[in-house]
Amino acid sequence: MADYVGSDLRALRATQGLGQADMAARLGISVSYLSQLENDLRPLTAAVAARLVEAFPLDWSDRGLTPGRRAVSLAHLLGDPLFDGLDDPKRALKLLERQPALAERIAQLHASWRAMQERRSMDDEALADSAVAGGRLPWERIRDWFHEAGNYIHPLDMAAEALASELSGDPPREADLLAYLEARHGVTLQEAGEAAGEGILRSFDPGTRRLTLGRALPPETRRFTLANQIALLSFGTIIADIASASKLPSAEERNLLEAGLANYGASALLMPYERFRARARAFRHDIDRLRESFATSFEQTCHRLSTLQRPGALGVPFFFCRVDMAGNITKRHSATRLQFARFGGACPLWIVHEAVAIPDRVLVQLAEMPDGVRYVSMAKGLVKPSGSYARPPRRYAVALGCEAEHAGAFVYADGMDVRGTATPIGGTCRLCPRPDCDQRAFPPTERPISVDPHLRRFVPYRVL
Incomplete structure (x- = not known):
């Protein structure tokens, strides 16, 4: 079946701000050939489809498995190291294009295989670590629930984006969030006293409708905590419905899930999906520029980038994690093929461990997993003050990264040769x-x- 993509090619070129000569150079074809493709005088070939995936991995791959995008999807699929043994990938791609039903079945089987591998990895880790031989802990179940949901919760994200449009300011200030809480929910703020503010972020009294914030919270944390309270009050029904549908076996786990969903809602409220996604792409995922634009913390911004998985409006697939001084992974999510160790420590060769010891400095690394997939990682050590000499500050590092094919959209990969020498890392020693x-x-x-x-x-x- 001939695949004519003229209007889509023109739209892509316009989005990228490229002339025909620049676009043709990127694809390694002549200007006249590009003109014929754009005017539907020639169909898209497998070779050009593969070059489109390589040159514009996010923009061209984000178009689904419709018949008109089959060549693109297959080219991306055959890029998996699982297919490295093929003698002639281009010939295989051409043959699959002639069998669309078979191609779609292969894509479905590949997706199922990847899901099975992830589940097997989870089971293997649980068996390999005697500390959790009796089964996953509630906290682990909730992390895995978010992972299996793709770290994107559509009804909650849409509701938060709609509510964000009602708030004053871009970004809304603390005063704007407080005004909304008081006007919509009758909530007033009460500053914590010396004793009451120790060790808490937020305390809410449903009877008096008084909200107390902990002492010494940075401005970004105060805004996030207010947004968290708004999410609990405004999206309570949505959160409860999701938790009920989760079929988690215990009330403890459902309560943990609801707390995680409230945090998700707060993040989506402060960084509304389409606005955040557009700026992230414009800034090439520069965390400092994004956090300044949305008045959020470095960690909040990194975490939000890992949730941009809305169907039809995908962001760059990132992995995100937070590691403490002992090497424990306290937050994790991956929209990439990299999967974190759920039990035990992470690979000591991964740059995130060095970042813990060097706060407020961005480190970058090109790493390769045992399956041959390469990743560009950015890591930064952070210190959260406690507000008291008697309470040690919290020290940890966050890491954000993507597969090397997306390096062009990731500012931290600038100057890096993604085909050069990479640090060989693994998931965890027990499985590496x-x-x-x-x-x-x-x-x-x-x-x-x-x-x-x-x-x-x-x-x-x-x-x-």
């Missing part, structure tokens, strides 16, 4: 298959080891 890692803490659970009493290396065993 790399046989020659000097940083290994544990042998992999599914690989035998050999110990030579006459030879001592950095690691006292050899992975077979």
Whole structure:
């Protein structure tokens, strides 16, 4: 079936602000050939489709599995390292284009395979770590629930975006959020006293409708906490319906989910989807520019970028995590093929661990997982003040990254050769298959080891 995409090519070129000569150069074709494609005088070929995916991975791949985009979707699918053994990927792509029903079934099977691999990884980690041999903890169940939901909650995101349009200011100030709380919900703010403000972010009395914020909260945290209260009061029915439909087995887990959904609603309210997505792309995902534009914290901004997975309006697929001083991953989500360790520590070669020890400095890294997929990572160490010498400040690092194919849309990859030498990392030592890692803490659970009493290396065993 011939695939004519003239109007879409013209729209893409206009969105990118490119002339025909620049567009043709990006695709490695002549201007006359591009003109013929744009005027539907020639159909899109598999070779040009593959170049479109490579040159514009977000804009051209974000168009779904309609018949007119089948070549693009297949080119992206065949880029998975799973298909690295193909002798001639271009020929395979051309053959699949002639069998659209078969191609769509292969795409469905590939998606199912990836989901199965993720589930197997979760099960393997649970079995490998004796501390959780009895099953996942409630906190882990909620993290996995958000992961399986794609970290995008459509009804809540849409409701928050609609409410954001009613608020004054872009971004709304603390006074605007307080005015909304008082006018719509009859809530007034009461500043915490010396004792009452220790160790809390927010305290709400439903009877008196008084809200108390903790002492010494940074301005960004105060705004987020107010937005969290708005989400609880304005989106309560939506949150309750989602929690009820989750089929989580205990009230404790449903309460944890509702708390997480309220945080999601607060983030979506302060960083409305379409407005945030547009600026993120315009700023090439520069966190400091985005946080200044939306008056949010570095962590809040990174986390929101990992949620931009609305069907038909996708953002760059990012992974996001937060790591504490002990190496525990306290927040995580990945819209990429990289999956974090759910139990045990993360790979010590990953740059996020160095960032914990060096606050307020951005570090970047090109890393490669055992499956051959490369990632560009940005990590920054942060310190949250406690407001008292008697209470140690909270120290941790956040990391944000994407697959190397999206490096052009990620300002932190500027100057980086994504085809150059990459740091070999893994998920967690218990599951990492790399046989020659000097940083290994544990042998992999599914690989035998050999110990030579006459030879001592950095690691006292050899992975077979």
